[in-house]
Structure formats: C-alpha cells, structure tokens
Amino acid sequence: MAEMAHEHAAHAHAAPTGFVRKYIFSLDHKVIGIQYWLLALAAVLVGMALSVLMRLHLVWPQAKMGWLETIFPAGAAGGVMTPELYLSLMTMHGTIMVFFVLTTAPQSGFGNYVLPIQIGAADMAFPVLNMLSFWVTFVGFVVMIAAFFVQGGAPLSGWTGYPPLSALADAGPGQAAGQTLWIVSLAIFAVGALLGALNFITTTLDLRAKGLSLMRMPLTCWTWFITAILGLLAFAVLLAAGILLLMDRTAGTSFFVPGGLILNDKIVNHSGGSPLLWQHLFWFFGHPEVYIAILPGMGVVSQVLSTFSRKPIFGYRAMVYAIIGIAVLGFGVWGHHMFISGMSPYSSMAFSVLTMAIGVPSAIKTFNWIGTLWGGKIRFASPMLYAIGFVSLFVTGGLSGMFLGQPSVDLFFHDTYFVVGHFHMIMGVASIFGMFAGTAYWFPKMFGRMMHEGLGRLHFWLTFLGVYAIFGPMHYLGLTGHLRRYSELSGFKFLSQNEPLHLFMTVAALITVGAQLIFFVNVFWSMFKGRKASENPWESTTLEWTVPSPPPHDNFGGKVPVVNYGPYEYSVPGAPRDYVMQTDPEGIRTGH
Amino acid sequence: MAFLTAAVLWLVAAALAIPFFTRTWWLPEAISEHARTVDGQFMLTLVVTGIIFILAQLALGWAVFRYGGDRSGPAHYSHGNNTMELAWTTATAILFIGLTVMGGSVWAKVHFQGAAPGAMQIEMTGQQFAWNVRYPGPDGKFGALDLKQINDQGGNPLGVDSKDPAGKDDITVPTMPVVVGREVELTLRTKDVTHAFFVPELRLKQDTVPGLALKIHFTAEKKGRYELACAELCGLGHYKMRSYLEVMDQAEFDKWMQEKLAEKQQQ
Secondary structure: OHHHHHHHHHOOOOOOOOHHHHHHOOOOHHHHHHHHHHHHHHHHHHHHHHHHHHHHHHHOOOOOOHHHHHHOOOOOHHHOOOHHHHHHHHHHHHHHHHHHHHOHHHHHHHHHHHHHHHOOOOOOOOHHHHHHHHHHHHHHHHHHHHHHHOOOOOOOOOOOOOOOOOOOHHHOOOOOHHHHHHHHHHHHHHHHHHHHHHHHHHHHHHOOOEOOOHHHOOHHHHHHHHHHHHHHHHHHHHHHHHHHHHHHHHOOOOOOOOOOOEEOOEEOOOOOOOHHHHHHHHHHHHHHHHHHHHHHHHHHHHHHHHHHHOOOOOOHHHHHHHHHHHHHHHOOOHHHHOOOOOOOHHHHHHHHHHHHHHHHHHHHHHHHHHHHHOOOOOOOOHHHHHHHHHHHHHHHHHHHHHHHOOHHHHHHHOOEHHHHHHHHHHHHHHHHHHHHHHHHHHHHHHHOEOOOHHHHHHHHHHHHHHHHHHHHHHHHHHHOOOEOOOOOOOOOHHHHOOHHHHHHHHHHHHHHHHHHHHHHHHHHHHHHHOOEOOOOOOOOOOHHHHOOOOOOOOOOOOOOOEOOOOOOOEOOOOOOOOEOOOOOOOOOOOOO | OHHHHHHHHHHHHHHHHHHHHHOOOOOOOOOOHHHHHHHHHHHHHHHHHHHHHHHHHHHHHHHHHHOOOOOOOOOOOOOOOHHHHHHHHHHHHHHHHHHHHHHHHHHHHHHOOOOOOOOEEEEEEEEOOEEEEEEOOOOOOOOOEOHHHOEOOOOEOOOEOOOOHHHOOOEEEOOEEEEOOOEEEEEEEEOOOOEEEEEHHHOEEEEEOOOOOEEEEEEOOOOEEEEEEEOOOOOOOHHHOEEEEEEEOHHHHHHHHHHHHHHHHHO
C-alpha cells in the first residue's frame, strides 16, 4: 500500500517548464519549502525592525525620528513615537515572529524541503494542498502587514490579544480595523497551518521508502511529524477562538465580554461572556505553539550534532520518546500562563506539576546532546557552531522556566521581563539558532552551493554573544519586578532605576541586529557565487545526501531508494568510511 | 577552535550567572510574611537551577573542548546507555516535581485560604488608566453600585448608589492606605478591560477580570509608601497606571480616614 502511494506520488506531476508553475504556483515540495523559508526571512526582517524601534523608544522615548512620521503619520506625529505606536509595534513584533517566522521556517520551510527526501519520497502526499497552504499563509502575512496601514493603525493588545481589550473597537487606537485584520490574518494562518499539518502527517505515515521504519527515521522527521500533530490539534482551537472573537467584534455576540462594563463613560453593549474563556482557548493553542516553534529546531540540532561529532546520536529511542513526551505533556500545561488570571487556584497546582514534568523530557534531550558530543571527533563547521549554541541557549532558557512554572514564584515574575527573557531565550533565539543550523546545513542541498564559512563563523560569534547580551539582562530586570509592555519607564521609580541596563540592552540589540546583515549577505551572495557543493559535502548519512545538490524534480531521478540502516551510523568499527549511508548495501555490522 | 568555543561557552555562562551572586539587581524589599516565603522558594529554585545550569554549561563546554581538538583515532561508536538515561530521567523528575510540590504550600497559603475574619476590607477597581480604591467607612459595608450613576468628573467613578445608605460613608481614593501589621482583604474589580494589581514588595500580583470580583489578602509589616502598578496590558496608558500602597500605623490611618469622611460630609 505504502509503495503504491509512493509510486503514485512519484508520477503525480511532471517537471513544469513555465516560470509561473515552476517558481510561483509550484507543486514541488522543494520550491514550496524555499518559498516558506523566504517568507520567514522577509518576516524576520520586519519583526527585527520593529524590535529595534521598540528598543530605541525604551531608551530615548522623546527621540525625534522624522522618517518614522512618514511610515506612521498618526503614531509618530512630529517624529516622536506615541505610547500607542510602541504597543502596536510590540504586538506586531510578537505576532509576526511567532507565526510567520518561528512557525513558518522550521516546520513549513525546512520540513517541506527536507522531509520528503529524507523519507525517500518524490514529493509530499498532497502537492496541490501543499501549494495552497503556502499561498494561504502568504495571504495571511499580507493581511497582517495591512493592519499597519488602516485607520488607527495596528492593534495594541499584544500577541495574546486578551479581550475585552481586543474585542472592543473603542478600547484604544488600533483596536478597530487594525485588530480585526489581525484576527482575520491569524485565522487565515491557522487554515494554512492545518492544511500543512495534514500533509506532513500523511506524508510521513504513507510515503516512507522501503526499509525506513519509524524507528529508522532521522530525528528531524520525527520532530516534523510530531510538530504536525501538534499543529493539527492546536491551530484548530486557535481558528475557532479567532472566529468567536471576530463575531464578538462584528456580529454582536458576547463570547468573551461580560456585562456591566463601562468604556469611555459609555456602557458596553455586551453581556454574559468570559474573558477567561479566551485565555484558555488561546493558551491551549499557545503553549503547544512553543513546541511547534522549537521541536523542529531540536531535530535539526540532533542531526547536526551527530553528523559533526561523527558519532551516532546518544539514546535515539530516548530522544524519540522525549519528543513524544514533550508533545503529550505540552497539551496539559497551558494554565501556567494563567496563574494570575483569576482561574481556580487548585487548577494552578495541577498545571504546575505538569509544567515541571515537561522539564524532564527536555532535560533528557539536553543530556543526550551532550552525550552525543562526548567521545566524538568534532568538526567545527558553522552548522555545528549554531547547534552547540542552541544547546547552550536551550539550557539557559529552559532553566528559567523552572521559576515560572511554580505559581508561588510566578506571582512575582509574571508579566515582568523575566518572562520576556525566558521565552526569547528558548522559543525565540534557540529556535532561531535551530534555523541558522538548518540553513547552514541544508543550504548546499537547496542551492547547490556552499555558504561562506568565514562569514558563517563571524555571524555565529557575534549573534551568540549578542543574544546573551540582549536577553540575559532581562532576567536581572525581572528580579527587580520590572514590568513588560511598558512603553515608558519614567513613571515609576522601580522601573526607571533600570534605565542603564536598558541602555546596555539597546546597544547590544543594535549590534546584534547589524550582525544579521552578515547572514543575509552570506545567504544571497552564496546562492549565486558560493563554492559548488558536492552531493554530500558534510559526509552525512541520511537520504537527502544521496541525491544531487540541488536534487532533480522528483528527488531520486525515478529510482526508488531502499533503506538498510538507521539514520546516524557514524564511525562504525569495520566500516569502509566513518559514515554508513542509510541506503548503503547491507552487510555492515551496526548496533542499530 | 575547540578551546575558543569552550571558552566562550563558559565565559557567557559565567557572565550570566555572576550578577545572581553579587545581587547587583535583586528582589525588592519583602514587606510581608508571604513575600519572605516566596523569596525562600525563589532561593531554593535558584540554588537547584543554578547548580544544574553550571553543571550543564560546564559539561557542554568540556565536551566541545575535549572532543574538538586534533584527536587521533575514530570517534567512540556508541548508541547510548540505558542505565544513564534511566538515572538522569529519574533524578530530574524527582528534582523538578519535588520543587513544585514544595512551592505548592506557599501558593496554598495565599490562595487556598481566605483572609481571617476581621480583616480590613478594601476594594480596588481598575479602569483605563487609573485605580479607584474604596473603603466601606465606619459602617463596614460597601454601598451597592449602579452603572448608570458612574461619573468620573463628579467624584463618583464607581457609581456608588446614592440611594443605598451603606454607600453614604464609602470613601473612594486613588491610593491605598493600610494599617501596618493588619491583614487586608482586597476585592479586585475592573470597569473595562483586564488590569492587574502588583506591589513588588508584597510579591503579589492578581489580574482584575471583567465580570469577576476576585479576593486576595495580605498583611504589610513595614511602614512606607510603595509603588503599585498595573501589570496586565490594558491599553495605551498602561505605562502610567500608577497608585501607591501607603502603609501607616493605626493612628495615622484613623486620622486620614476622619479627614476623608469630613471631606465627604462637606460635599
């Protein structure tokens, strides 16, 4: 059955010749993967620019920036940023980064490009659906950006969009058309994510090559597969919540708005809804979303650490169980975002235990990564540097979660910069280091050329030091009780005392963002001028390294690969080379 | 490369950890028993996570240093070690779950039990972008509220019903005077969107949820004027939604209350 499906997919569509069908409305998973990846690159530029503006405003709230008025005539009249513009930049920064970068590149980008090749398939199971998911996501991005340019500007209710702030158009500038577009964009994005998730699950289950049992899949495939399941369950809930919120705003319903509210001296015409309902629905999506962002990065890092240590991954089965454990527990911890929300204090205890429990599989992964390095013969190419950086950041960002997972301690740290530092370290920067590792590792396969190694290393060092300099101090801020989402610090003594630390972070952010230029130059220069890449430049073992760089339209040139080995057979005693490809002929004695 | 990478990994970890030892930036003063208990749980968590942090970063750097140099011979061929997997899984499970169980009692004290009978009743209501603090006055009873009577300019921001006798002596002010050493039962409400009550020195934070009246309780043990901030994003003026917790002795408090009642009589 699986083989029949595979045969079918291999011949489902011939290589197109026209530009539009080849590069724009392409059905080829490789083109779609690169499209997602480019969309994430565009989105990360926007998201980074917004963060720079926020950092500048926090340190110099009265600074005059004439050009800012050109972009935001209302929000920056006279060139000075208003508090409401700051909040809308913050909202859009979070939303764009979480959805269009962290969800888009690691899963939809690399997953689309690499998963079918790694399992020996010619394409995804549903190529047309695949094309649709990308273009739906693209439309979602356009709608999101449009929110900047409507009357009132972008919404200011944060990426979490808590009602009633997000439900009532009179609650502030940006809460009218801007907030509506924001919700519509998220709903569109959720549809794209659901279509993608279906495709990933089906592809993984049905299109694997002969001999590629689940327990022989590279850990990257495991993370894309499990992430797709998370996406299917989580985005369905976000979609529903978004539609309900939209109806509260436009159709006169009251799912999230209770009665008896007064806004701008007027009685709000709603009754019977619950703001907590939104928080439950949002975080039921929102916490698994954290794992949607980071699991694929964990897969890439496992792959890279094993390859560049020239050693099998330490504890493959434990890694797989840890991925599954994280996913299952990940659906039972959303309440830790709501310890101060007024939810029952008894349920806080349950959420707390589950939250701390999820630290266990995360710790298993960390131990296994270090175990993989231990006894290895490490090659320091840039993908490896990013992967090592990921482990450092993951440890740091994971451990700060131990404070926030306990309701008693969270009472103090909730809504402070401690939280901002925590999730930027782990969900933001660690995931992004996973993307850097993925880019550096698969770039030769994707574009047939190597990235510049010197630029790669320079970018790694500057970025690694930079992100610690930006997000490390946020934990110190949190210790002083420093609240997040404050556009100015001057109104409170306990906030303004930290202005020097903010200045340090802003300078670090400017340098780090500047250093990203190196990455972009490296990517686009190497695409055209980089050294030609061989089929298997890293001497890796998985299936994508058995085909030319870049691979032909149907990946395997009409041949059907047969898998004989596990994914990480490095330094096998008695083998002819220090790596055994998964498709090497049988006869080598391996332990897996 | 191996040495450089390991050195940077260690230096970065050390740089991040050092301020936790020097306490250059630290928790604000704790002014209640609850705050001190939270600090205790925080310190316990800091010690546990601090040890794991240092060991993990040391091990990572060491592996990179030791196995990244010009080693002769092949890498060690191994698929792992089940005994080790079992050992570190059990150890982290006990450590992490143990921590949360210990923290549970701190949480239970403030959230499972209500205030003791006789606690001072105060009600705090958030609105974009101000706090209204209401005292029941000498009768000890809050007057009923009527949405239609809300009048920010006319001095009735909460809409205390003019027809309810219990509301005649209600005092509504922008800051929160309390008596040192006396327990306060605070009822948190909001007129519009979600806000949050936060006094860093009390280590207490609680959302004010539209449609709900949530109760928390605390006993401030040190006189002083402490900043009270809104901790939940509530709109463009979120950054200036400030009030003060004013902890005074009984005599000062009584005097203040008499003045407020007299002002109210004159109106």
